[in-house]
Amino acid sequence: MQRSVQTPYHKIFNRRTLPPLFFVMTLLITCIGFYYLTNFHYLIIERPGVVVRSRAATNSEGLSTIPEGSKVSQLAHSNNWIKVRYDGSLEGWIPEWLLKDTHLQSDNAITAEFTKQTPVYQEADDKADPITTIPSQSYIPINYEGQGWSQITYEGEPVFVKTEDITIRSTPDVETKLSQEKEKKLSEEAHQKQVEELSNIAIMRKDNEFLYEEASIDSAVVYATEYQQEFTIIDSVSNDEGIDFYLVEDLYGVRGYINQLAISEPVYSIDHRSEPINRNLANATIVLDPGHGGEDPGTISLDQKHYEKNYVLPTAMTLKNTLEALGAKVIMIRSEDVFVDLAERVAISNESKADLFISIHFDSSYDTSFRGITTYYYHPDDDKFAYALNSGLAELDHPNQGVQFGNYQVIRENNLPSLLLELGYITNQEDLSLMQTSEYQQELADGIANGLVNYFDQINLVQ
Ligand SMILES: [Zn+2]
Numbered sequence: 319m320q321r322s323v324q325t326p327y328h329k330i331f332n333r334r335t336l337p338p339l340f341f342v343m344t345l346l347i348t349c350i351g352f353y354y355l356t357n358f359h360y361l362i363i364e365r366p367g368v369v370v371r372s373r374a375a376t377n378s379e380g381l382s383t384i385p386e387g388s389k390v391s392q393l394a395h396s397n398n399w400i401k402v403r404y405d406g407s408l409e410g411w412i413p414e415w416l417l418k419d420t421h422l423q424s425d426n427a428i429t430a431e432f433t434k435q436t437p438v439y440q441e442a443d444d445k446a447d448p449i450t451t452i453p454s455q456s457y458i459p460i461n462y463e464g465q466g467w468s469q470i471t472y473e474g475e476p477v478f479v480k481t482e483d484i485t486i487r488s489t490p491d492v493e494t495k496l497s498q499e500k501e502k503k504l505s506e507e508a509h510q511k512q513v514e515e516l517s518n519i520a521i522m523r524k525d526n527e528f529l530y531e532e533a534s535i536d537s538a539v540v541y542a543t544e545y546q547q548e549f550t551i552i553d554s555v556s557n558d559e560g561i562d563f564y565l566v567e568d569l570y571g572v573r574g575y576i577n578q579l580a581i582s583e584p585v586y587s588i589d590h591r592s593e594p595i596n597r598n599l600a601n602a603t604i605v606l607d608p609g610h611g612g613e614d615p616g617t618i619s620l621d622q623k624h625y626e627k628n629y630v631l632p633t634a635m636t637l638k639n640t641l642e643a644l645g646a647k648v649i650m651i652r653s654e655d656v657f658v659d660l661a662e663r664v665a666i667s668n669e670s671k672a673d674l675f676i677s678i679h680f681d682s683s684y685d686t687s688f689r690g691i692t693t694y695y696y697h698p699d700d701d702k703f704a705y706a707l708n709s710g711l712a713e714l715d716h717p718n719q720g721v722q723f724g725n726y727q728v729i730r731e732n733n734l735p736s737l738l739l740e741l742g743y744i745t746n747q748e749d750l751s752l753m754q755t756s757e758y759q760q761e762l763a764d765g766i767a768n769g770l771v772n773y774f775d776q777i778n779l780v781q
Contacts, residue, residue: 375464
């Protein structure tokens with residue numbers, strides 16, 4: 319009889335048991351492989367300023383700085399810190415929040431931004447109740463961050479907030495932001511103060527004007543005012559004829575009424591630019607404002623057949639072509655027969671970022687012999703623009719009334735250097751015949767363009 323020796327080894331590993339065992343082993347190795355692949359994968363450090371630290375905290379010892387583009391093995395993950403192996407053998411911790419935010423320069427010089435009411439703890443432990451809260455919209459520098467907690471100094475005491483409750487910001491960035499906000503607030507306050515100081519001042523801008531006893535040019539006169547005389551505005555009144563007056567007081571406390579058409583108010587000049595941004599016509603942008611339009615005909619000829627709105631438009635379009643031929647850009651307030659509110663004309667100009675504003679009109683008078691061109695300006699700073707532009711118009715072989723002050727809304731409330739041109743009288747037969755011809759319209763356009771060239775020459779000479 320043959321004795322077969324059956325050891326325990328043979329009991330486990332025989333022909334029947336080996337294939338399933340082999341299968342189980344393969345499965346196990348594959349699982350371990352997957353585990354390592356998913357949990358100990360590599361990480362490319364895609365930013366500068368990453369320091370490997372001995373513990374998962376920004377105040378722990380820095381072991382090495384990892385150059386940008388380096389590959390590290392990821393060993394563990396805890397509270398937004400990653401344990402890594404770098405350079406084969408060096409093991410330590412790097413903050414995950416630093417890798418995510420390229421605005422941060424390093425894991426130091428960091429500030430907590432509080433975007434909501436946030437609980438504050440005595441220790442880095444939320445088992446105890448919070449000792450207080452920090453209001454939202456606050457910024458506080460972080461002393462150090464680690465293990466999901468940020469230590470800050472609040473009311474002189476070192477305290478802790480949960481890192482997940484805050485947004486970590488770069489301290490220099492926060493300082494820049496806060497100082498810009500402060501500057502903006504200060505300039506707004508200065509602007510507001512200027513408005514308050516100037517809002518009740520009126521300056522006489524015409525000769526041969528009067529301080530009246532009543533709000534009427536037919537009333538008794540207190541005295542004849544001086545050019546540039548300053549008054550304090552007490553009240554605004556419109557009389558029965560629709561003329562606006564101010565009740566004012568002079569430096570000596572004498573009260574009376576002045577015609578609003580004869581005065582300027584410095585408050586309107588606060589945001590007014592005294593010169594164009596672009597220093598030559600070829601790269602300047604000009605806002606052209608053909609007056610009236612649509613339901614507003616403007617002035618009307620004696621025979622009631624001719625409307626101002628129908629002649630300012632072709633004149634402005636001719637001017638547009640002339641200026642564009644010289645390289646300038648033109649913004650038209652209207653290029654067809656439509657009504658545009660005065661306030662909207664001003665708004666378009668103020669939002670345009672253009673260089674200059676010119677409003678185009680034709681005049682009227684009860685005196686039918688009145689004719690010729692007048693250049694109006696409102697802001698004292700716009701006088702040189704007015705004189706330079708009118709010099710181009712004065713060269714034309716047509717009557718010219720020169721430069722005058724005009725209290726018109728489109729130039730008064732305009733932030734650009736701005737003029738209003740009255741290019742002839744619709745109530746004068748000769749001017750009316752002229753304004754209907756394309757020859758006269760082209761002459762006006764050339765005169766205005768020459769005036770603009772003179773103006774740019776002048777401001778460049780001064781600089
Ligand atoms: Zn007009």
